[in-house]
Amino acid sequence: MENAVSGLTKNETHQQAGLSAWLNVNTHYWRYSSLLIALVIAIPVLVVFAAWLQPAGDVWAHLANTVLAELLSNTFTLLTGVGLGVLLIGTGLAWLTAMCDFPGRKFLDWALMLPLAVPAYVLAFVMVGLFDFSGPFLSGLRAQGFDTVSFPEIRSTAGIILVMVLAFYPYVYMLARLAFISQGRNLLDSGRVLGLGPWAAFYKVALPMARPAIAAGVALALMETLADFGAVSVFNYDTFTTAIYKTWMGLFNITAAAQLASILLLFVIAALYIERRLRQRARYETDSKSSKELRFTLTGFQKLFAITFCSTVLIVAFVLPVIQLFIWAWEVIAQDLDSRYFRFLFNTLFLGLFAAFLASFGALMLAYTYRLRPDRFTKITVRLATVGYALPGSVLAVGIMLVVVWVDNKFLEVIQTVTGLEIQPILTGSILVLIIAYVTRFMAVAYGPIDSAFGRIRPSVIQAARSLGAGNWKILWRVSMPMLSGGLLSAMLLVFVEVMKEMPATLLLRPFGWDTLATRIFELTSEGEWERAALPALALILAGLFPVILLIKKSRDR
Amino acid sequence: MRKLILSSILLSSLLGTISISVAAADKLVVYSARNEQLIKHVFDAYRNETGTEISFITDKAAPLLVRLKAEGKRTPADVLITVDAGNLWKAEQDGVLQPLDSKILSKNIPASLRDPDNNWFGMSVRARTIVYHPGRVKASSLSTYEALADPKFKGRLCLRTSKKVYNQSLVAMLIARHGEKKTEAIVRGWVANLATKVFSSDTSVMKAIVAGQCDIGIVNTYYYGRLLKKDPGIKLKLFWPNQKTHGVHVNISGAAVTRYSKHKVAAQKFLEWLSGPTAQRLFADSNMEYPANSSVPANRIVQSWGKFKQDDMNLVQAGKLQAKAVMLMDRAGYK
Numbered sequence: 067m068e069n070a071v072s073g074l075t076k077n078e079t080h081q082q083a084g085l086s087a088w089l090n091v092n093t094h095y096w097r098y099s100s101l102l103i104a105l106v107i108a109i110p111v112l113v114v115f116a117a118w119l120q121p122a123g124d125v126w127a128h129l130a131n132t133v134l135a136e137l138l139s140n141t142f143t144l145l146t147g148v149g150l151g152v153l154l155i156g157t158g159l160a161w162l163t164a165m166c167d168f169p170g171r172k173f174l175d176w177a178l179m180l181p182l183a184v185p186a187y188v189l190a191f192v193m194v195g196l197f198d199f200s201g202p203f204l205s206g207l208r209a210q211g212f213d214t215v216s217f218p219e220i221r222s223t224a225g226i227i228l229v230m231v232l233a234f235y236p237y238v239y240m241l242a243r244l245a246f247i248s249q250g251r252n253l254l255d256s257g258r259v260l261g262l263g264p265w266a267a268f269y270k271v272a273l274p275m276a277r278p279a280i281a282a283g284v285a286l287a288l289m290e291t292l293a294d295f296g297a298v299s300v301f302n303y304d305t306f307t308t309a310i311y312k313t314w315m316g317l318f319n320i321t322a323a324a325q326l327a328s329i330l331l332l333f334v335i336a337a338l339y340i341e342r343r344l345r346q347r348a349r350y351e352t353d354s355k356s357s358k359e360l361r362f363t364l365t366g367f368q369k370l371f372a373i374t375f376c377s378t379v380l381i382v383a384f385v386l387p388v389i390q391l392f393i394w395a396w397e398v399i400a401q402d403l404d405s406r407y408f409r410f411l412f413n414t415l416f417l418g419l420f421a422a423f424l425a426s427f428g429a430l431m432l433a434y435t436y437r438l439r440p441d442r443f444t445k446i447t448v449r450l451a452t453v454g455y456a457l458p459g460s461v462l463a464v465g466i467m468l469v470v471v472w473v474d475n476k477f478l479e480v481i482q483t484v485t486g487l488e489i490q491p492i493l494t495g496s497i498l499v500l501i502i503a504y505v506t507r508f509m510a511v512a513y514g515p516i517d518s519a520f521g522r523i524r525p526s527v528i529q530a531a532r533s534l535g536a537g538n539w540k541i542l543w544r545v546s547m548p549m550l551s552g553g554l555l556s557a558m559l560l561v562f563v564e565v566m567k568e569m570p571a572t573l574l575l576r577p578f579g580w581d582t583l584a585t586r587i588f589e590l591t592s593e594g595e596w597e598r599a600a601l602p603a604l605a606l607i608l609a610g611l612f613p614v615i616l617l618i619k620k621s622r623d624r
Numbered sequence: 625m626r627k628l629i630l631s632s633i634l635l636s637s638l639l640g641t642i643s644i645s646v647a648a649a650d651k652l653v654v655y656s657a658r659n660e661q662l663i664k665h666v667f668d669a670y671r672n673e674t675g676t677e678i679s680f681i682t683d684k685a686a687p688l689l690v691r692l693k694a695e696g697k698r699t700p701a702d703v704l705i706t707v708d709a710g711n712l713w714k715a716e717q718d719g720v721l722q723p724l725d726s727k728i729l730s731k732n733i734p735a736s737l738r739d740p741d742n743n744w745f746g747m748s749v750r751a752r753t754i755v756y757h758p759g760r761v762k763a764s765s766l767s768t769y770e771a772l773a774d775p776k777f778k779g780r781l782c783l784r785t786s787k788k789v790y791n792q793s794l795v796a797m798l799i800a801r802h803g804e805k806k807t808e809a810i811v812r813g814w815v816a817n818l819a820t821k822v823f824s825s826d827t828s829v830m831k832a833i834v835a836g837q838c839d840i841g842i843v844n845t846y847y848y849g850r851l852l853k854k855d856p857g858i859k860l861k862l863f864w865p866n867q868k869t870h871g872v873h874v875n876i877s878g879a880a881v882t883r884y885s886k887h888k889v890a891a892q893k894f895l896e897w898l899s900g901p902t903a904q905r906l907f908a909d910s911n912m913e914y915p916a917n918s919s920v921p922a923n924r925i926v927q928s929w930g931k932f933k934q935d936d937m938n939l940v941q942a943g944k945l946q947a948k949a950v951m952l953m954d955r956a957g958y959k
Contacts, residue, residue, distance in 0.1 A: 132954040198828070199820070200835035221821055302785050302824050312787055315686045318714050350724040464690050469696040478698060491698055546775060573683040574691060578653075581660075589659040589682060591705075592909075594825040594847065 080279055083529055084439040093438045096538065096544075100435040101429045104451040107506045110452050110465035111331065117324030118504075125322035133304065141305045143223060144298075145228070145288055151231030152287040156238025157280055159376060161268065163252075164246035167361040174376045176615055179236055181383035183610030185567040186233035187296025188587070188603045191596050192387040193229050194220055194300055214393060226301040233297070234290055237560070238283030241515055244552050245274065245279035248522055265364070266361050266397035278521050282343055282514035289456040289510065296569070305456045306330055315329075327461040334451065334456035351546075388607065394600035402601050411600065411609060413567050414582040417497075417567070419610045420510075421504035422562040428505060429512035429557055430550075431518050434542050437528075452510035459507070459570035464586040465576055466503045470494055495577045503571040508564050518544070519553025523580075583609065629819065632813060639833045648779035651677045652890055655692060656705040658877050659683035663705065664907050668895060685711035692720045692882060702885040703894060706749075707877045708789045710796075712744040713943020721880045724892050732899035732917045736936040737876050746876030747898050748907040749914035751934065753872050754795055754863040755830060757800040760839045768866045769798065769873070772840065773813020782829045782838040786953040789946075790826075791846060794873045795953060796945035800937060801870060811956040822959050827851065834859055844875075849925060864932035871933040875942065876909075876916065 086093045121323060121456055162168070163175040181189075189571040197203050206213045219225065249272060257271040258264070273280075296304050306326065314323035364372050422434040436444050454462055474491040493499050523546060531545040548553070569584045576585065590599035641706070649659060656663050660682050667678040681688075685706045691706055692715070706712050715721050729745055737746030748769040754766055765776075784791060799806045810870055819838035823829050826843040830851055833841055851858055866870050879898055881891040904920040907913055907925070912926050921927065 128954065130953050132951075194824075194828075198832075199837045200831040201826070205835060219821075253742075256636070299787075300824050302787075302822055302959060308787070315684070316787065316789070316792055317947045318710075320686075320690065452689065460687060464687060467691055467696050475696070475698060486932070490700060491695070494695065495700070570687070572688045573681075575664075576681065578679040578681060585682075589661060592659050592684070593662065594827050595850075596827075598824070 078551045082573055084437060084441070085525060086438045090618045092538070094272045094433070096431065096435040096438055097444065097447070100138060100432050100451070103318070103432065103509075104447045106502065107452075107454055107509055108450040110462060110469050110506060111391050113468050113510060114324045114331070114457065114464040116329045117321045117328065120321045120578050122325055123319060125317060125319050126226050126325075129309065129313075133309065137304045137306055137309050139176055140223075140303060141292070142308075144227060144303070144305060145291060146226035147223070148291045149284055149288055151227060152235045153280070153284055155231060155243045155379060156283060156287075157233040157273075157276075159235070159379065160239050160242035160246055161272070162372050163309060164243045165251075165272070166364050166372060168364040170373055170377070174380065175337075177380055177384075178239055178376060179614050180380070180611060181232060182236035182469045183241070183566075183607045184233060184387060184612055185296070185482060185584075185587075185603070185606065186230060186290070186294055188235050188391070188573045188599075189383070190226070190297035190300040191386055191591075191599075192223070192390050195596070196220075196361040196386070196390055198311070204268045204370050206298055217362060221301050223303070224304045226298060229297055229301075230287075230294070232379070234287035235379070236288075238280060239575065240556055240560070241279040241283040243519060244515070244556060245276035245518065248552065254505035267515075275578065279515075279518040282518050285341065286455075286511060287337060289339075292456050293332060293458045295458055295460070310458055310461060314460075324461065327457055330458075331453060331456055333382055334470045335453060338449075344393065388604070391600040391604045391607070394597040395604045398601055402598060407602075408604060410583045411582055411584055411605065414584070414606070414609060416479055417500065417572075417582065418562040418565040419509070421501050421508065421565045424501060424560040425505045425508050425512040425561045426516070426554060428509060429516045430542070430554065432509075432513060433517045434538075434546070437520055438538075448513070452513050455508065455510035457507075459568065460574075462507055463571040463574045465504065466499070466506060467494075468569065470575075495575070497577060500572065500575045500577070500580070502560075503575050505567065507571060508561045508567065510566045511564055515553040515556035515560065516550065517553075519550045519556075525550050559613055562588045562613055567613075568584060575602055630704060645955070648650050650890070651679065652702045652887060652894055652905060653700045654678055654680040654703045655701045656680050656689045657688060657736045658682070658683045658705050658707050662911050663924065665866055665910060666898070666903055669892065669902060669906060673891075673902070674897075678894075687713055689718065689720070689923050693718050697884040699881050699882060699884050702769050702772075702887050702891040703879055704955050705879045706881055707750075708793060708942070709744075709876050710747065710789055710793055710879055710943040710946045711734035712739070712878050713940055713946075715880060716743040716787060717858055717943075720883050722883045722885070722888070724881060726896055728896040729913070732896075732919075734916070734918065734936075736876075737874075737916050739880075739940060740938060744878050744880035745899065745915045746939065747903070748877045748878065748880040748911075750875045751877065751914060751932070752790055752791070752842060753845060754840060754864055754865050755833065755860055755934075756840045757833050757836075757849060757859055758861045759859060763779045763861070766840070766865065768869060769794070769842070770802075771830050772817065772842075772850065773810045775813075775817070775819045777840060779817065779819050780821055781814060782832045782841040783814060783822050784826055784829055784841075784843070785801070785824055786950070786958045787923065790875060791842075791947045792818050792946050792953075793794075793939075793942040794842070796942045797935060798871055799938060799945045799952065800941040800946055804948065808952050808956055810937075811953055811958050815956055815958050828863060829882040830860055834921040845914075845926070845929065846912040852925065862929050864930065866935070867933050870937065871935040874914075874934045874939075877913065877941060889906070 158389050159178055163171055163178065185453050195201055204217060207214050253275065254267050254271055257267040262270060294305060295307050310323050310326045313326060382555055432448050436448055470493045474493045478489060478491065479491060493529060528541055528545060536545060567584060569588055572585055573588060574584055583602045586602035587599045667680065671677060688704065689711065692701055692704065704715055716739060723742045733745045737749065739742065740784055755759050756766065786792065795807065795811060798810060820832065823832065826847040829841040829843055830848065832838055837890065845862060848860065848862060853859070866872060879895055881888060883897060885891050899922050904915040904917045908915045908920065908923045914922050914926065
């Protein structure tokens with residue numbers, strides 16, 4: 067730290083040196099454990115960067131001369147549209163269900179989380195299936211004598227943005243909702259007492275206070291957007307990510323593809339860095355008090371608006387797609403549904419749960435280490451540990467696979483030299499590697515909610531615990547944990563659902579026979595049988611519903 | 625202590641797959657880009673006939689290939705299966721396949737459907753042909769792929785995305801016939817004739833034709849077969865183009881033995897069996913593809929679409945020229 071500690075007030079000291087400065091606790095153990103987690107995660111990503119050591123041929127010149135400008139502008143448009151969309155819809159919905167009261171609120175409060183269980187590629191397919199020229203909606207209108215030629219096309223920029231907003235707004239909704247709930251009404255009322263109107267109180271008090279949570283949610287949605295390949299493929303909307311796949315699979319140039327992917331990643335790292343810089347100086351601690359009884363009761367036009375807005379989002383993002391999936395699934399259920407689905411379901415849930423626990427535990431360690439001592443070392447550690455999310459899934463999967471196979475080969479060489487035995491690879495094709503892959507990919511998902519929950523704990527609470535003699539573990543488990551439980555549950559839920567939906571890493575790294583619902587969807591869609599894929603897609607959504615409902619209810623009862 | 629026992633149980637269960645993945649003599653491991661429901665019944669039939677157990681994973685060809693390459697001589701995989709020739713060509717270029725000297729394979733699989741050096745073999749044939757709406761298009765107005773670039777089809781053509789390997793292979797074979805310059809003019813003509821944005825699947829192309837968004841498209845025949853099965857009265861017909869010139873463009877779903885297979889003899893036997901009547905009939909009936917072995921008849925429905933002359937240029941061209949084809953389509957604005 068360049069500042070001399072003596073010149074700072076107590077709060078400033080806390081800001082820059084972290085808890086450890088005045089808690090007098092040992093931080094080495096935490097710092098190095100966190101670094102270890104970060105390295106395991108970062109190495110596969112660094113492998114992607116290693117592509118720069120090799121020549122990529124004429125691919126760059128080709129891209130620059132042909133499609134690069136368009137796909138950069140497409141990517142930018144998509145990010146802007148999805149970013150604004152999830153910000154407005156996610157925050158708006160969260161405000162309404164967390165701080166206001168209107169008929170149906172209790173139901174919508176958790177129901178609005180349900181779209182999280184719908185994979186973006188499934189939503190994209192359903193929307194195109196329903197609203198394309200040959201779909202039932204426009205065909206039905208034509209049968210009634212309407213001329214649908216001038217109707218807006220679903221397979222358009224607006225269409226893909228709409229689908230992604232509907233698929234990704236739950237990230238923002240979930241985190242913003244939690245932030246609003248834990249803020250309580252006290253602060254808001256103070257604002258009102260000081261003469262702010264209700265809107266001004268929202269803009270000047272509630273929103274800035276919830277900013278870390280909202281920013282974390284939007285960041286997740288944007289990274290998901292950047293890495294998406296499934297939904298944009300259905301829309302045939304060319305982005306940076308589709309170019310990566312095309313370079314790899316069409317041009318047979320994996321080096322250039324990895325170079326493109328690393329540029330994508332640099333872009334994400336820069337964006338996250340800027341966002342964190344912008345809010346570095348602010349503090350967000352609150353008194354965690356439930357605001358159950360203190361909601362704003364909406365009346366008249368406001369009530370009508372709230373009900374219409376919330377239920378429209380729910381219907382378009384969830385009810386409609388699920389009904390359509392039911393209709394498609396019904397046609398194939400007799401021929402396709404068999405006992406294998408138990409296995410698919412078990413595998414899906416097992417992998418999801420396991421990865422959710424592991425990722426949340428890792429994120430908790432990272433976040434606590436960051437609270438202890440947020441110096442450059444820890445900041446880099448955290449940054450390293452959360453970079454995997456923005457890489458397109460297949461690229462990251464290949465990065466992990468290369469590392470794992472390399473480790474395996476080295477290990478087997480040693481075994482062979484020492485014992486003379488020729489044995490099979492140990493890590494490659496084991497469940498452990500698959501789980502590590504999930505943690506690598508979804509650490510950012512777990513870290514966001516936990517970090518923003520940490521940000522809301524007053525340091526004085528931890529200070530008090532320390533002065534009563536609690537060590538690091540005790541501070542974390544006994545003191546922080548109860549206050550973190552909302553964030554922790556969110557983290558686990560998010561990772562769980564993400565893992566359930568994950569496709570590329572599961573395909574490449576799963577052990578023989580470890581098919582999941584998501585790989586089942588792949589099997590059917592890879593030869594275009596999207597309607598038949600409705601069955602596993604529906605099973606996936608239904609399986610995802612259970613944890614979504616459970617956890618959202620828990621976070622409300624708290 | 626209890627924690628220790630618990631975690632060791634957990635760890636051993638996580639790594640427990642080791643014992644399963646140790647391959648015995650009567651076992652084969654397959655990396656397959658052909659998806660499960662189009663290949664598993666073939667594996668099952670082979671097991672019932674010979675007792676050989678087959679473990680497999682499915683994925684897209686590209687990641688499987690990277691894995692095969694990375695695993696090197698320690699790969700558990702004996703056989704690689706793909707759904708196009710381009711990826712088999714790439715696998716051969718990457719040095720992960722081995723040539724087979726098999727009289728049975730040479731006899732069963734025509735020369736144009738296998739690697740000139742016998743590194744890979746086409747097992748089923750996928751014809752990519754023209755489909756049209758019989759009410760709005762006269763078959764006599766259709767002739768070749770090239771002719772679809774004619775301005776008389778302006779606003780009437782529907783195509784699938786150029787990102788799909790089937791289109792990349794088609795354009796690669798056009799380059800092999802006509803050279804890049806002429807092919808680019810053809811592809812530009814197609815793009816100019818498009819009725820709407822390109823689609824993400826062959827099925828969507830056909831549905832758009834039925835719905836009246838366009839009149840003509842290019843699709844693989846088995847997708848047509850699938851739609852026909854659902855709706856026998858569907859207003860769509862196949863047209864076999866280029867019958868007076870080089871014939872209908874075909875691709876393959878093919879198989880190869882990996883370079884470092886530990887069960888080379890068993891793997892070769894499996895491939896020979898794949899080229900034989902039992903497996904060929906399975907390929908033909910389950911997905912309505914054309915058998916690569918010409919002594920095996922196609923499925924009855926497929927036969928009813930008529931006989932046609934197929935392009936007999938070796939499919940190795942599809943792989944060699946694929947990157948050129950992709951770049952060409954980028955230049956021509958074919959998305």
